[in-house]
Amino acid sequence: MRKKVIAGNWKMNKVLKEAEQFVADTKDKIPGHDAVESVVCAPFPFLATLVEKAAGSDLKIAAQNMHFEDNGAFTGEVSPVMLKDLGVSYVVLGHSERREYFAETDETVNQKTKAAFNHGLTPIVCVGETLEQRENNETMALVEDQVKKALADLTEEQVKATIIAYEPIWAIGTGKTATSEQANEVCAHIRNVVKAAVSADAAEAVRIQYGGSVKPANVDELLAQSDIDGALVGGASLEAESFLALVEAGAK
Numbered sequence: 001m002r003k004k005v006i007a008g009n010w011k012m013n014k015v016l017k018e019a020e021q022f023v024a025d026t027k028d029k030i031p032g033h034d035a036v037e038s039v040v041c042a043p044f045p046f047l048a049t050l051v052e053k054a055a056g057s058d059l060k061i062a063a064q065n066m067h068f069e070d071n072g073a074f075t076g077e078v079s080p081v082m083l084k085d086l087g088v089s090y091v092v093l094g095h096s097e098r099r100e101y102f103a104e105t106d107e108t109v110n111q112k113t114k115a116a117f118n119h120g121l122t123p124i125v126c127v128g129e130t131l132e133q134r135e136n137n138e139t140m141a142l143v144e145d146q147v148k149k150a151l152a153d154l155t156e157e158q159v160k161a162t163i164i165a166y167e168p169i170w171a172i173g174t175g176k177t178a179t180s181e182q183a184n185e186v187c188a189h190i191r192n193v194v195k196a197a198v199s200a201d202a203a204e205a206v207r208i209q210y211g212g213s214v215k216p217a218n219v220d221e222l223l224a225q226s227d228i229d230g231a232l233v234g235g236a237s238l239e240a241e242s243f244l245a246l247v248e249a250g251a252k
């Protein structure tokens with residue numbers, strides 16, 4: 001059985017006080033790490049404080065992006081060395097909003113994924129199609145291409161430790177969830193892509209999340225699917241009560 005991973009992606013929301021309050025409200029109620037991995041992906045300015053506030057609990061803190069270089073003349077960027085130094089555990093890479101607004105490419109996602117492993121961070125690699133691509137029946141080929149490029153040159157052990165998030169862009173922040181069958185179909189395809197590109201063992205071990213309008217009301221059905229190992233959640237992760245309901249679903 002693959003352990004479920006529930007990750008809240010706060011995107012560009014909250015101020016520090018609100019972020020601290022969220023951790024205070026949730027950390028003692030998070031199920032044990034053996035049952036489910038519970039992660040909050042917070043904006044950079046909150047990371048140091050949140051790692052400190054969540055210490056000793058089963059709530060883990062993630063970044064929403066990073067550069068692939070260790071250091072250097074990259075004004076405005078944050079490196080994997082900095083994240084590791086703060087005690088950050090996971091990093092979201094290649095989110096569709098970064099691909100669309102900040103010129104993230106499959107190649108930079110690959111460089112960042114390798115950098116994450118070089119520094120002991122667990123990457124959450126996002127893939128997914130637009131509505132137009134879905135309507136043109138391009139979903140499977142597109143997602144296959146994104147997955148292969150993101151994982152290129154990783155070792156089998158690294159692929160096993162990667163978290164892939166399938167987030168159909170048309171379902172993000174729109175209230176339109178993919179049906180659990182639609183979501184599972186693509187997640188199963190991703191697992192087959194990993195099997196063909198890497199190994200059956202890697203495909204069995206890799207965790208694949210679904211993301212896109214996940215909420216307490218639909219999470220159980222999504223997590224009951226054969227190839228969905230967790231959720232990457234935007235809007236419904238912002239409130240403590242809703243986030244706790246999601247992680248409890250992941251621990252069932």
Ligand SMILES: O=C(CO)COP(=O)(O)O
Nearest residue numbers: 009172173212213234235
């Ligand atoms: O993009 C997402 C998580 O990374 C999904 O966002 P919503 O849950 O708000 O649709």
